[in-house]
Every structure is written in C-alpha cells, then in structure tokens.
Amino acid sequence: MPPPRRLTDSDYVYLLLQEILLNQILQLFVIVHYLTKLNSRKRKRNTQAAPYRMIPRIPDQVKHMSRIVGLTDVDCVVNLRMDRNAFGRLCQLLRDLGGLVDGRYVSIQEQVSMFLSVLAHHKKNRVVRFDFWRSGQTCSRYIHLVLRAILRLHVILLVKPELVPDDCTDSRWKWFKGCLGALDGTYINVEGFLTPYKGVRYHLKEWGPTNARPQNKEELFNLKYSKARNAIERAFGIMKMRWGILRGTTYYPIKIQNRLMMCCFLLNNFIRSQMNIDPIEQHFDMLVNEGALGENGDEFVDTVESSPEWNAARDHIADGMWNDYINAT
Structure with missing residues (x-):
C-alpha cells in the first residue's frame, strides 16, 4: 500500500480558497433571504394601507x-x-x-x-x-x-377676579374681605379651614319655603355657607357637563393639559356672553331639581380639627351676619 501523499503548498492554497468561497456563498444566501423577506413585508404593508387621496x-x-x-x-x-x-x-x-x-x-x-x-x-x-x-x-x-x-x-x-375691599357694603361679599375666589373640592395650604357649624341645619333642602327661618347665628351662617357652596358646585358642574375632556383621564402632556383647561374656561365665558339661553345650564338645573346628581352636602371638611383662629373668624363673621339679619327684619 503506497504511503499517503503529502500536501503541497498549492494544495493548502486550494483548500483555503475553497473554504473562503463557501463562506461567501453562504453569506450571499443569507443576504438574499433577508432582502426577500424585507421586500415582501413592504409589499404587504403597501397593499394594506390605501394611499391618501384628497x-x-x-x-x-x-x-x-x-x-x-x-x-x-x-x-x-x-x-x-x-x-x-x-x-x-x-x-x-x-x-x-x-x-x-x-x-x-x-x-x-x-x-x-x-x-x-x-x-x-x-x-x-x-x-x-x-x-x-x-x-x-x-x-x-x-x-x-x-x-x-x-x-x-x-x-x-378672561374675567379677572377683584379683591373684596375692606369698605365693601354689599351684603353678599362684605364678610369675605380680601378674598379672591374659591376652589372646587381643593384645599390650599393654609393654617386651618373655615367649616360650617356641626350639628346645625346645612343642606339647602332643609330651608324650603315651609321650613322655619334661621333661629340663631349658627343656622344663618350655615345657610349662607351652603348657598355659596351650591353656586360654586353649580359652576364647576356645568363646566364638566359642557366639556367632556374635563370628566375623563387625558394623556396629553401636563403643559397641554393646563392649556386645554384654560381654553375650556375661556370658551365657557364666551358662550355665557353670546347665548341668552344655554341648553347645557338648563339641563344641569333640571337634573339638580330632579335629584339626579345626588347630594354633596356632606363633603365639607369635618375630619380635621379647626384651629382656634379660624373658629374665632367664623364666629366673628356669623355675629356680623346675624346682627344685619336682625336689623333687616
């Protein structure tokens, strides 16, 4: 049996070239396969999305x-x-x-x-x-x-708020000197809360035409407090009924959310100035009269102890209201 022939330098070169060629063929096959799949996806996407025609x-x-x-x-x-x-x-x-x-x-x-x-x-x-x-x-x-x-x-x-002057004589506002407005269900960072008197008539429905008039300063204060709260809740209730974007969760950026809310308030002022009869307000008042919106009178703050300063301020306001009420009657 003849001994195996030793590989020459030319044989090594031939084997190396053969391996390089096989690798190139394999890479070329992979590239062609990738391009074929990519083109098929593009054709499929183009067939599904119809071109926009104006x-x-x-x-x-x-x-x-x-x-x-x-x-x-x-x-x-x-x-x-x-x-x-x-x-x-x-x-x-x-x-x-x-x-x-x-x-x-x-x-x-x-x-x-x-x-x-x-x-x-x-x-x-x-x-x-x-x-x-x-x-x-x-x-x-x-x-x-x-x-x-x-x-x-x-x-x-934009309706700019005006401070209640110290010499105000209007019976509706003179008790709230220095006030600018109110917030709907939001409590700012202050030292206390101006809450109604507990255990005293509060809900507006308790002050119907057949019910007795206020008998003391506590009942009178709660009556005016409830009327003011009702006016504020009515304003915000109409806003939410008019603009659906205020009722749900929005995913706009915070900056855009703030601008959208400002637009809602500006447009609400515009509508009130241009429309003598607002169907949204009429529908809201109808729901309130029918009791469809529920009673929110129990939502005032009663779980936080009022500070002595705010209790004294409330008593001072109530005394002034009661004195005017007695003199007027």
Whole structure:
C-alpha cells in the first residue's frame, strides 16, 4: 500500500480558497433571504394601507361640516357646545384677534370644529380624523393652532377676579374681605379651614319655603355657607357637563393639559356672553331639581380639627351676619 501523499503548498492554497468561497456563498444566501423577506413585508404593508387621496374626500368633508354648523342650532350645540351664531362669532374673533388663518385646504370653521369636538366629547385624534375625513397629522396640527389662538383671546375673555375691599357694603361679599375666589373640592395650604357649624341645619333642602327661618347665628351662617357652596358646585358642574375632556383621564402632556383647561374656561365665558339661553345650564338645573346628581352636602371638611383662629373668624363673621339679619327684619 503506497504511503499517503503529502500536501503541497498549492494544495493548502486550494483548500483555503475553497473554504473562503463557501463562506461567501453562504453569506450571499443569507443576504438574499433577508432582502426577500424585507421586500415582501413592504409589499404587504403597501397593499394594506390605501394611499391618501384628497379629491375624493372633499364631498364628505363638506357634508360633515354642513351637518354640524349648517342645519340647526340644536345640532351645533350638541356637537360644538354653542349655537351657529356664537360659533360664527368665535371664528371671526380667532381670525381677527387670535391670528388664526385659513389653511390651504382646511378653513377656519373646520379647524375650530375639530378643536371644539375634542373639548366637548374628549375625542381622540383617530376619531377626529375619521369624522372630518382628514389625516391624523392634519388634525393634530390644526388642533394645536386653534389652542394657541384661543389662548390669545384671554385679553377679552378672561374675567379677572377683584379683591373684596375692606369698605365693601354689599351684603353678599362684605364678610369675605380680601378674598379672591374659591376652589372646587381643593384645599390650599393654609393654617386651618373655615367649616360650617356641626350639628346645625346645612343642606339647602332643609330651608324650603315651609321650613322655619334661621333661629340663631349658627343656622344663618350655615345657610349662607351652603348657598355659596351650591353656586360654586353649580359652576364647576356645568363646566364638566359642557366639556367632556374635563370628566375623563387625558394623556396629553401636563403643559397641554393646563392649556386645554384654560381654553375650556375661556370658551365657557364666551358662550355665557353670546347665548341668552344655554341648553347645557338648563339641563344641569333640571337634573339638580330632579335629584339626579345626588347630594354633596356632606363633603365639607369635618375630619380635621379647626384651629382656634379660624373658629374665632367664623364666629366673628356669623355675629356680623346675624346682627344685619336682625336689623333687616
């Protein structure tokens, strides 16, 4: 049996070239396979997402706007929370003072309608896009433009609070010298709380026409306290009923959330100045009269001990109210 032949240098070179060639073929196969899968995914994605075409959408866009602001005031209030006259004036204000301009394809009326639908019904971008037959990018862009334009109207829509002067003679306010306003269910960082008297009539329903009049300073103070609380809760209740975005959880950034709330208050002032009859307020008062909103009178602070300073201030206010009440009767 002949001995095995020793490999020469040329044999080693041949084997090395063969191994390199096999590796190159394998890498080429992997690359071709990857590109094939990538192209198939692109083709599948392109077949699923229909291209955006503007011209076929125009009739539906015009029809949707006509249904909102072109038919009846009822439809306009339901969708945008204001009648057609108020809506037209708001658009004019935003054009003249807010710096809002017609887009190339989107009018000011449609821009404002998008924004109001978000506030009134807490609609997401995908819902607004579907309703108005626009792209999501277009809706987002114009909603932010209207947001900034409405904030520019704060000069004429914002009602600035006024301090109650020390020499005030109005029986409604003279007991609250130095006060600016109140917060709905929120307690700021102070040394104590001005709470009603415990164990004394408090709820407004206890002061009906057939019930006795206040018999002492404690009952009179609780009556006025309850009326003031009722007015504050009514104002915030109407706000939440008018603007759905205030009733639910929102995922906007904190900065945008603050601006949206400011817009709600500014628009609420605008609506109250432009609409003599507000269906939202009428509906809210009807629910209150029917007892559908429940009784919130037990929510005042009674789990924190009042400080002697605040108790003394309450007694001082109650004494003044009672003296005026006795002199008037």
